[in-house]
Amino acid sequence: MDIISTTEALAEFCEHAATQNFVCVDTEFMRETTFYSELCLIQLATPEREAVVDPLADNIDLAPFCALLVNDTVIKVLHAARQDMEIFYQLCDCVPGPIFDTQIAAMALGFGDSAGYGALVKGRLGITLDKGARFTDWSRRPLSEKQLSYALADVTHLRDLYPGLVQELTDKGRLKWVEEEMLPQMEESLYTFDPEEAWQRLKVRNPKRQYLAALKAAAAWREREAIAKNVPRRRILKDDAMYDLAQQRPRDLKALERLRGIPRGFEKSRSATGLVDAIAAAVDNAADYAPPAPKVQHMPPNLGPRVEMLRTLLRLRTEVVGVATRMVANASDINRLAAFGEDAGVPALKGWRRDMFGEDALALLRGELALRLDGDDVVAETVTPQ
Known part of the structure; x- marks a missing residue:
């Protein structure tokens, strides 16, 4: 087993990897007690x-690894890449690429929604993974040979999976599907932690301007505190406290102390005054500071039967083609389709998703497509609306 612990050895391996068509990458990290993942x-x-x-x-310098991550001639193969990508962004200060996510590839080939790595290895390679080291504290040293072998298997099996996945996707004309599905993961905004945008992680429970201003200010304050102390947001204040702060908008420490979501004694901390001042300033300047109220589109009543029929049609179409249902339409998409039809504005009405499912979904809603039982099977057939 090649264990790299020096910059020179890392540079040599990355120089080799830069000559290859692809490199499989995985990480082990800890995040239970920190804001940023510890690689x-x-x-x-x-x-x-x-x-x-x-x-x-x-004294190891990871610069050669960062150079490999952004080398656009080498495909980086990962499974469920989202968290790894966040780590890489923090490490390299840019989004790496090109990326091939085997979890998305598996969805495109009918392995179900969010296919796990173990299930994919078992299904494609017939290998059952040893899970004995999955709860390892990866920050401790030294790591045993068993732990290192467990970690390395995450990329050696990826190496065996990748060519077959690409070939089948190509044969079925679905490689573009995977590339399209990867695009949102390449957005830099997904991996930045702008305190002024932290409120978007919370549910807006009140559209009033002062509530929105206070919610934004409280979330921004918490984000800055969590980043500065490198602790999880919940260690600063929990989400319920954010909602209490936005609703009550305390202007002094006494008012802060009375809030149910604020831990006892927090008002005595050095940071409490900064929180109260931030909320007060935001509320006083709500006209400029508050984010726009989210647009609420009310759903029509009695959608249940239409939703269930659309779900059945979705399962029918995806099973025939062999693709995960969530890759075509999620639960929210189905609800919007049932409510607004052509005006739903969902991915299922665009591109290959429309060809596979969207057109038939609209026909079903117009009464031009019917579902019926044929023995044990559900079939869809064209009908003439009455």
Whole structure:
């Protein structure tokens, strides 16, 4: 097993990887007590070599790895890439690419919604993964050979999976589907932590301007505190406290102390005054500071039967083609389709999703398509509306 703990060894491996068509990448990290993920291990595999990189090794410089991540001639193969991408963004200060996510590929080939890595390896390679080391504290040193082998298997099996997935996607004309599905993950805004945008992680429970201003200010204050102290947001204040602050808008520490969501004694902390001042300033300047109220589109009544019929049609169409239902339409999409039809503004009415499901969904809503039982099977057939 190649264990890399020096900058020189990492640079040599990355120079090799830069000559390959693809490199499989995975990480092990800890985040239970921190705001940012603590990168503890990097696993790499090319068609010819594999290695485990110790990012916690003394004096190691990960710059060669960052250069590999942004090398646009080498495809980076990951499974369920979202969290890894966040780590890479913090490490390299840019979004890496190009990326191929085997979880999305598996969805495009009918392995179900959010296919797990173990299930994919079992289904495609017939290998049952050893899960004995999955709860390892990856920040501790030294790591055992068993732990390192467990971690390395996450990329060596990816290396075996990738060519077959690409070939089948190509044969079925679905490679573009995966590339399209990856586009949202390439948005830089997904990986930045702008305190002034932190309110968007919360549910807006009141459209009034002063509530929105206070919610935005409280969320921004919490985000800055969490980043500065590198602790999870909940360690600063829980979400329920954010809603209480937005609703009550305390202007002094006494008023803050009375809020149910504020921990006892918090008003005595050094940061409490900053929170109260931030909320007061935001409320006083609500006309300029408050974000726009979210547009609420009221759903018509009695959607249940239409929703159930659309769900059945979706399952019918995706099972025939062999693609995960969530890749075509999620629950929210189905509800909007049932309510607004052509005006739903959902992905299912665009591109290949419309061809596979959207047109038939609209026909069903217009009464031009019917579902019926044929023995044990559900079939869809064209009908003439009465």
